[in-house]
Amino acid sequence: MKLSKKILAVLALLPGFVFANEGSFPLDRAPERNDIGSLQNGAKLFVNYCLNCHSASAMRYNRLRDLGLSEDQIKNNLLFSGEKVGDMMTIAMRPADAKAWFGAVPPDLSVIARARASGAGSGADYLYTYLRTFYKDDTRPTGWNNMVVPNVAMPHVLWQLQGVRTAKMVEEDDPHEHGKKVHKFAGFEQVSKGQLSPQEFDTQVADLVAYMNWMAEPAQDLRKRLGAIVLLFLAVFAFLAWRLNASYWKDVK
Amino acid sequence: MGTAFKETKLPADAPKSQKALAWVDDRFPLSKLWNDQWGKYYAPKNFNVWYIFGSLAMLILVLQIVTGIFLTMHYKPDANLAFGSVEYIMREVPWGWLVRYMHSTGASMFFIVVYLHMTRALLYGSYRKPRELIWLFGFATFLCLMAEAFFGYLLPWGQMSYWGAQVIVNLFSAIPVIGPDLSLWIRGDYVVSDATLNRFFAFHVIAIPLVLLGLVAAHLIALHEVGSNNPDGIEVKENVGPDGHGVDMIPSHPYYTTKDLFGVSVFLFIYSAVIFFAPEMGGYFLEYNNFLPADSMKTPPHIAPTWYFTPFYSVLRATTSDFMWVVMAGVAAYVVFIWLRSRLSYKTKIVITAIAVVLEIGMLFLEAKVWGVVLFGSSVVILALLPWLDHSPVKSIRYRPDWHKYVYLVFAIAFVALGYLGTQLPTPAYTLIAQACTLIYFSFFLLMPWWSASGRFKAVPNRVTFTPH
Numbered sequence: 270m271k272l273s274k275k276i277l278a279v280l281a282l283l284p285g286f287v288f289a290n291e292g293s294f295p296l297d298r299a300p301e302r303n304d305i306g307s308l309q310n311g312a313k314l315f316v317n318y319c320l321n322c323h324s325a326s327a328m329r330y331n332r333l334r335d336l337g338l339s340e341d342q343i344k345n346n347l348l349f350s351g352e353k354v355g356d357m358m359t360i361a362m363r364p365a366d367a368k369a370w371f372g373a374v375p376p377d378l379s380v381i382a383r384a385r386a387s388g389a390g391s392g393a394d395y396l397y398t399y400l401r402t403f404y405k406d407d408t409r410p411t412g413w414n415n416m417v418v419p420n421v422a423m424p425h426v427l428w429q430l431q432g433v434r435t436a437k438m439v440e441e442d443d444p445h446e447h448g449k450k451v452h453k454f455a456g457f458e459q460v461s462k463g464q465l466s467p468q469e470f471d472t473q474v475a476d477l478v479a480y481m482n483w484m485a486e487p488a489q490d491l492r493k494r495l496g497a498i499v500l501l502f503l504a505v506f507a508f509l510a511w512r513l514n515a516s517y518w519k520d521v522k
Numbered sequence: 523m524g525t526a527f528k529e530t531k532l533p534a535d536a537p538k539s540q541k542a543l544a545w546v547d548d549r550f551p552l553s554k555l556w557n558d559q560w561g562k563y564y565a566p567k568n569f570n571v572w573y574i575f576g577s578l579a580m581l582i583l584v585l586q587i588v589t590g591i592f593l594t595m596h597y598k599p600d601a602n603l604a605f606g607s608v609e610y611i612m613r614e615v616p617w618g619w620l621v622r623y624m625h626s627t628g629a630s631m632f633f634i635v636v637y638l639h640m641t642r643a644l645l646y647g648s649y650r651k652p653r654e655l656i657w658l659f660g661f662a663t664f665l666c667l668m669a670e671a672f673f674g675y676l677l678p679w680g681q682m683s684y685w686g687a688q689v690i691v692n693l694f695s696a697i698p699v700i701g702p703d704l705s706l707w708i709r710g711d712y713v714v715s716d717a718t719l720n721r722f723f724a725f726h727v728i729a730i731p732l733v734l735l736g737l738v739a740a741h742l743i744a745l746h747e748v749g750s751n752n753p754d755g756i757e758v759k760e761n762v763g764p765d766g767h768g769v770d771m772i773p774s775h776p777y778y779t780t781k782d783l784f785g786v787s788v789f790l791f792i793y794s795a796v797i798f799f800a801p802e803m804g805g806y807f808l809e810y811n812n813f814l815p816a817d818s819m820k821t822p823p824h825i826a827p828t829w830y831f832t833p834f835y836s837v838l839r840a841t842t843s844d845f846m847w848v849v850m851a852g853v854a855a856y857v858v859f860i861w862l863r864s865r866l867s868y869k870t871k872i873v874i875t876a877i878a879v880v881l882e883i884g885m886l887f888l889e890a891k892v893w894g895v896v897l898f899g900s901s902v903v904i905l906a907l908l909p910w911l912d913h914s915p916v917k918s919i920r921y922r923p924d925w926h927k928y929v930y931l932v933f934a935i936a937f938v939a940l941g942y943l944g945t946q947l948p949t950p951a952y953t954l955i956a957q958a959c960t961l962i963y964f965s966f967f968l969l970m971p972w973w974s975a976s977g978r979f980k981a982v983p984n985r986v987t988f989t990p991h
Binding site: 328377383386392488493495503504510513 | 612620790791797802810
């Protein structure tokens with residue numbers, strides 16, 4: 270039996286076992302931007318740009334107090350359509366409408382930064398790369414395509430900041446199959462300038478991603494700080510337990 | 523008839539606590555239970571680090587039950603609410619994130635500790651006569667633990683929860699004739715759904731834990747009846763000193779109380795390091811995909827069970843239709859081997875041959891998927907047979923021929939390799955390696971009656987190996 274048939278046999282054994290077709294585009298490392306200013310800026314970007322189509326239904330607005338914002342600041346700057354500060358970050362768009370308009374329901378983003386982690390990189394790396402690799406593609410209904418998620422349903426929401434870019438593709442010989450050509454990505458071409466320089470845009474996206482990473486587990490900071498104290502305590506406890514044990518066992522001949 | 527009830531009389535000036543204990547002891551064997559099971563339970567004095575994992579498993583069991591009770595207070599076993607309620611616990615419930623991480627990390631730690639506990643038994647022959655029942659109770663506990671983990675993993679209602687359960691329940695549909703109806707009966711629906719979630723919740727929080735606790739109790743009662751084995755595999759009770767106890771034995775309290783306390787503190791350090799600094803453990807303890815809500819319309823590109831099931835899962839995946847020829851040849855060769863080399867009775871050999879013939883015919887006519895499930899089940903169940911497969915004249919690996927150590931090493935490598943491969947997408951090369959490891963895995967057990975008895979064994983001393991601390 271040929272190897273290809275062997276693969277088929279394994280596939281047949283487990284329904285739903287198919288090869289990954291995503292994640293072939295190499296992910297950039299998301300810069301660490303965990304200072305309070307970056308996170309606050311990220312929260313502002315998130316509420317302005319993401320929270321129209323996407324919800325974050327596990328996230329309560331006033332949890333943003335953990336990022337140094339007061340309830341009044343949250344009310345005055347981040348609440349636009351009559352929500353209360355104790356509400357969850359939900360949206361008005363109904364899933365059925367979203368399906369009709371976009372072809373897919375925009376996923377809830379509460380824990381998306383955790384869900385998108387993989388062997389290729391952290392969830393933050395994924396989001397950082399994804400949000401920066403949109404390009405103009407007139408064959409798509411929205412006019413946009415993406416390198417990380419080919420044929421994505423989401424349009425390039427940040428295009429005014431980044432400007433319009435196209436993807437340059439070159440033809441190359443297929444390394445796996447002789448005589449065939451493959452299209453290979455060879456960089457972006459800026460068609461029109463955005464409001465931000467490329468460096469500024471990267472920084473803004475990094476802030477947004479840092480916020481989404483924080484939002485995926487708001488307790489993570491407390492977790493690590495508490496962890497240091499717990500480990501310190503246990504180290505002392507282990508030392509005492511070790512000495513206590515030794516003092517009993519010295520009599521055992 | 524027993525003796526008439528008689529109240530213990532203590533002097534009037536005896537401490538209140540002593541009087542209270544005497545009052546209880548007259549009515550309930552409190553002191554007797556403590557002394558029998560721990561306080562005056564004499565154990566060999568040469569326990570090494572391998573002997574901590576039993577206590578640790580007990581500790582984790584308690585931690586899982588306590589954290590589980592608190593999670594149940596906030597969790598909603600409802601397909602529409604389950605995923606959200608877990609995030610609610612992570613964000614809105616005070617200290618909910620800590621309780622949840624303790625429970626999710628505890629599940630993986632439970633398996634690490636239990637696998638090490640079983641390795642100890644393998645190294646020192648702790649399952650050998652007269653401890654066969656301890657092993658069988660322990661094995662049943664392990665089965666319960668697997669069921670408990672499987673049912674519990676559906677509850678967060680993430681993508682991996684959902685599709686993992688779907689794949690495993692589908693395995694039952696491979697059973698001829700009754701399979702499809704059986705899997706339907708288990709799910710309570712045509713796909714994994716709210717009905718499945720509710721029954722899995724019931725099994726996870728009530729049914730399995732009850733059985734688990736009973737089995738652990740039986741495991742401990744059997745252990746304290748026959749006494750513990752030790753790294754030298756010597757029956758320490760046979761060498762009694764003037765005080766009526768084995769010369770190489772010490773009371774568990776205070777010696778193993780303090781030793782276990784030290785072990786527990788080291789364990790808690792590692793456990794806490796994971797909880798506070800790596801609760802996902804690189805996607806092995808909490809799988810990334812499970813942060814996406816279950817979606818019956820979207821099959822994830824890569825479905826893998828949690829790491830503790832992957833060695834057995836690999837055996838399942840390795841059973842492809844062309845591997846069946848290897849399995850058939852293996853079964854035939856094994857029967858021939860039994861006829862030539864075994865001292866089993868003529869009758870037993872005939873029975874084995876008849877079973878083998880039925881199996882071979884079955885392998886010719888039933889698809890590989892069925893046999894994958896059979897081998898998957900056998901790879902777990904075969905562990906139960908260890909007390910009767912091991913024919914070594916000594917218990918401990920210390921006095922076995924040196925080459926036995928390599929046999930164990932090869933087996934351990936095959937087991938770990940199967941575990942690793944089970945987490946990966948199958949490639950033709952990986953499948954071949956998994957098939958080789960599957961053969962090694964089963965050969966280790968099936969050929970054990972012969973290899974475990976051969977070679978030059980070292981002399982077993984009368985006293986245990988012990989260097990004072």
